[in-house]
Amino acid sequence: EVQLVQSGAEVKKPGESLKISCKGSGYSFTSYWIGWVRQMPGKGLEWMGIIYPGDSDTRYSPSFQGQVTISADKSISTAYLQWSSLKASDTAMYYCARMSGSYLSYWGQGTLVTVSS
């Protein structure tokens, strides 16, 4: 069974750094792209970027280029999304999902990130 399990909710202060994770199981982790999607409170879905864990090829949506870093550690089947300096506007639910081609076939449960002073 394909599963993506994300790390737990985080509460941070503006300016702090953060790295959230997404662990894949039940499939060949290095053979499928992983995508990250943001959902701000009460809003729709936004693509952030994608990574191919096999060779760490990464692509960012223009809106998120330079704002976050996507990475992966294939030895532990885990993808990451990180911020170096959080802002209040980063408060959102973040989803990872395994891609099939270029659509999202299996989703993680989401990680809620709250940034507040």
Add this chain to the structure above:
Amino acid sequence: EIVMTQSPATLSVSPGERATLSCRASQSVSSNLAWYQQKPGQAPRLLIYGASTRATGIPARFSGSGSGTEFTLTISSLQSEDFAVYYCQQYNNWPLFFGGGTKVEIK
């Protein structure tokens, strides 16, 4: 970039009725379009890919159609569990984009 526009923003439907949701792309995406369903407090779920192919386990009352720039998701007879927000997503060109969503609510 390709802009995806969904209409209507909200659709009020009675249980058992048919629901028709629209998704328009600002330029052709061929058949590279997916639909997702999101219920409150849950992660989205893939319903349709390739514009018309149901994902594994998706009931036959969900159907997708269209190609190029105009797409439709039809729910033939709404069940209580179908009241949710539906998003389309193009995957013909990077960057990938979702539409703004259509909320299907109980009339």
